[in-house]
Amino acid sequence: MKTPSSSKFVLVVLSLSLFIFLSLPSTCLGAKAKCHSEDKKALLEIKSALNNPYLLASWTPETDCCHWYLLKCNEITGRVIELFISGGEISGQIxxxxxxxxxxxxxxxxxxxxxxxQIPFFLTKIPQLEELTLSWTNLSGPVPSFLGQIKSLTSLDLSFNNLSGTIPPSLGNLKNLTVLHLDRNKLTGKIPESLLAKFKGNAPDIYLNHNMLTGTVPRSFGDLNFSYRIDLSRNRLEADVSFLFGKNKTVQFVDLSRNLFQFDFSKVEFSDNLIYLDLNHNKIFGSLPVGLTEVKYLQFLNVSYNRLCGEIPTGGTGRLQDRFDSYSYFHNRCLCGDPLPACKKK
Structure with missing residues (x-):
């Protein structure tokens, strides 16, 4: 038989448990906020503007838009925070x-x-936009200067389009960028001196490859550390870019191939972070630096079609002879030694 005091104790415990349960956030209870009505209305407008493609078949007025494909909602507020339309039969404009x-x-x-x-100005009216990807489309026209107004951007990817004209200097205002893709377009002119000038120390990974850029690489690039990659390949860039290298650089992937770069390779120093180096089809002269044999994590090397001379260095932890075949070195002025033919005795 229960005493009055024990009954009171049980009641207190149950009341406390119920209070804790009701105090938990809704996400902990398995409930998610429903899609906001204004967001749902906007999404249906997007679908209509794109001619109601099959890719967006799940976007129906009868269902909660947070359950639709190709988007993501904030689970607490129900507001749409991500929209990624990709790979379908869609026609029209943004x-x-x-x-x-x-x-x-x-x-x-x-x-x-x-x-x-063309890339529309109204994109600047999305107040919290952090990542903008317009890639592998038939968008044309210039890279608009107004993109420099979207200060919240951390990633800008405009690759694989039909964009033309020059790179606008205003992109240098995007100081929060961690990656910039302008590759595989038809861009011309010089790389703006101001493109990365406002960055201090760390710079975004930068992809400018497969365009028609000319002139020299801004000297300010040499004052920065690219966390992973810099790709300037397949342009018409020229002059000395040896300042991109150094013992203390963090960059791991460097592709400068198929340009008109011209500098003394024998004076270049490399960091242990380097894993990929492609310099083929340039006008680089001098000899292979001995320091290259000490880059122990180097997985890819191509210095073919340049003006290098001298014997390929031996030894070191990098072991240039064992890790790379003749295709990494051939078509140079007078480069020799394993895996190329032996050097001629003087």
């Missing part, structure tokens, strides 16, 4: 209704060969 998603952080239109037109 819909202006994307500006009606005020909490959007990631916007991606990718692998859409029938997406046409």
């Amino acid at each position: 819909p202006e209704a994307v500006t009606k998603l005020p909490y959007l952080r990631i916007l991606e239109f990718r692998k859409l060969s029938n997406l046409t037109g």
Whole structure:
């Protein structure tokens, strides 16, 4: 038989348990906020502007838009924070209704060969946009200078399009960038001196390859550390870029191939972070630096089609002879030694 005191104790415990349970966030209870009605309306406008493609078949008025494909909602507020439309039969231009998603952080239109037109100014009206990807489309026209107004951007990917004209200096205002893709377009002119001038120490990974850029690489690039990659390949860039290298550099992937670069390679120093180095089809002269044999994590090397001379260095932890075949070295002025033919005795 229970005493009055024990009953009171049980009641207190149950009341406390119920209080704790009700105090838990809704996400802990398995409940998620429903899609905000204004966001749902905007998404249906986007679908209509893109001619109601099959890719967006799940976008129906009867269902919660947070359950639709190709987007993500904040689980607490129900606001759309990510939109990534990719790989479907979609035609038209970027819909202006994307500006009606005020909490959007990631916007991606990718692998859409029938997406046409120019990059629209209204993208600057998305207040919290952090990642913008417009890639593998038929977008044309210039890289707009107004993109420099989206100060919240951490990633800008405009690769694999039909963009032309020059790189706008205003992109140098995007001081929060961690990666910049302008590769595989038809860009011309010089790399702006101001492109990375406002960065201090660390710079975004930069992809400018497969364009028609000319002139010299800004000297300010040499004052920065690229965390992973710099790719300037397949342009018409020229002069000395040896300042991109150094013992203390953090960059791991460097591709400067198929340009008109010209500098003395024998004076270049390398960091242990380097794992990929492609310098083929340039006008680089001098000899292979002995320090290259000490880059122990180097996995790819190509210095072919340059003006190098002398014997390929031996020894070291890098072991240039064992790790790379003749295709890494051939078509130089007078480079010799294993794996190329032996050097001629004087």
